[in-house]
Amino acid sequence: MFRVNAPNAQTVRVSVGGLNLMKGPDDIWSGTTANPLVEGFHYYSLVVDGATVADPSTHTYFGSGWQNSGIEIPAPDQEFYQPKDVPRGRVSEQWYFSTVTQKWRRCFVYTPPDYDKGKGKYPVLYLLHGWGEDETGWYTQGHVDYIMDNLIANKQAKPMIIVMDNLNAVKPGDSATTFAARGLVPPPSDHPAPPPAARGGAGGPGRGAAGAGAPGAAPAGAGAPGGAPAAAGAPGAAPAGQAGRGGRGMLGNSAFTDMMLTDLIPMIEKNYRALPGRESRAMAGLSMGGMQTHTTTMAHLDKFSYIGLLSGGSMAMSEIKDPADFKKQVKVVFFSNGSVENGAASKANAEELKKAGINSVFYESPRTAHEWLTWRRSLHEFAPLLFR
Numbered sequence: 001m002f003r004v005n006a007p008n009a010q011t012v013r014v015s016v017g018g019l020n021l022m023k024g025p026d027d028i029w030s031g032t033t034a035n036p037l038v039e040g041f042h043y044y045s046l047v048v049d050g051a052t053v054a055d056p057s058t059h060t061y062f063g064s065g066w067q068n069s070g071i072e073i074p075a076p077d078q079e080f081y082q083p084k085d086v087p088r089g090r091v092s093e094q095w096y097f098s099t100v101t102q103k104w105r106r107c108f109v110y111t112p113p114d115y116d117k118g119k120g121k122y123p124v125l126y127l128l129h130g131w132g133e134d135e136t137g138w139y140t141q142g143h144v145d146y147i148m149d150n151l152i153a154n155k156q157a158k159p160m161i162i163v164m165d166n167l168n169a170v171k172p173g174d175s176a177t178t179f180a181a182r183g184l185v186p187p188p189s190d191h192p193a194p195p196p197a198a199r200g201g202a203g204g205p206g207r208g209a210a211g212a213g214a215p216g217a218a219p220a221g222a223g224a225p226g227g228a229p230a231a232a233g234a235p236g237a238a239p240a241g242q243a244g245r246g247g248r249g250m251l252g253n254s255a256f257t258d259m260m261l262t263d264l265i266p267m268i269e270k271n272y273r274a275l276p277g278r279e280s281r282a283m284a285g286l287s288m289g290g291m292q293t294h295t296t297t298m299a300h301l302d303k304f305s306y307i308g309l310l311s312g313g314s315m316a317m318s319e320i321k322d323p324a325d326f327k328k329q330v331k332v333v334f335f336s337n338g339s340v341e342n343g344a345a346s347k348a349n350a351e352e353l354k355k356a357g358i359n360s361v362f363y364e365s366p367r368t369a370h371e372w373l374t375w376r377r378s379l380h381e382f383a384p385l386l387f388r
Helices: 144-155 255-271 286-301 323-329 344-357 372-385
Strands: 002-005 011-013 029-033 038-045 046-047 051-053 058-061 066-073 091-100 103-111 124-128 161-163 281-286 306-310 332-338 360-365
Touching: 002 255, 011 091, 038 372, 051 323, 091 144, 091 255, 103 144, 103 360, 124 286, 144 161, 161 255, 255 286, 281 286, 281 372, 286 306, 306 372, 332 344, 344 360, 360 372
Parallel strands: 124 161, 124 281, 281 306, 306 332, 332 360
Antiparallel strands: 002 029, 011 046, 038 066, 046 051, 058 066, 091 103, 103 161
């Protein structure tokens, strides 16, 4: 049930499933969805007399290009991303100046339990968010620290540093509109603006809760943000039938890759006890972050030994120019999708790579779409494969 205190409002609507709330005798607007919401974390917003706002009764999370409300529906396997009485790592905020973007940038860095007490060095996973999100996503929505603490405590994953940077990077003079939020306020005009779409867009793959009759699917008006994806089968394209959050064209410039290699990695290896070298580095990302991972790693196979594409494009055998050399350099290629996404292309490519002797893995998250539970589960499956 949703409850909103807006006594002077004329209409109140919740973006989840297009739920219209009713005003009670106590002046509280309330309503219950016709069907249970699909398990996992979902963004939502309120529309009060036509104005889209976050729900002041809940926490806000940066997603879909603005500060959204969020709702967590317990999943049957939620224990793996819950805090437990195990040794805890630390997530710290790290600022650094980028010579490539000529701006101060922020990343979040997970260091494993006992990092602060020891002197040893650790391998590093560079982990990216998706379109409309930022460097806070994996920490707040993704629960990366809980997932890793639990895996490490159970000896299922090697202790590692995880760097969560902001994918949105441009060089001086370049346009940043690719990464801009789809604004609630339209640009000035001499004519009335058309009615705004519900936050998150319409008809895209689900980042919201399931609509009636479609377990795990996005409800009307609560789909994922994004522009035109790359053509099916193109390098870095979303799997067939799965819209990427923005096309590959936006990743064609080298800003993030240049910044990562020139500024981010050197900063991490200077300020943290990070093992240097290709065999001690992994890169992964969700959705648009997966596409960026594809772009960066395929152009710099000498820098990364582990590649993770989480609902973010795929990698066909035809892209690998020298399979023998690729096998020597890359230890694992990991693909994942939610079962409600169309992961057929990723699954087929994983099988094709495996037949060629490349260590590739495909994982499908049950009952989920293009959403955070898919990516929490994907990290839970990917992390144990790293640095073995």
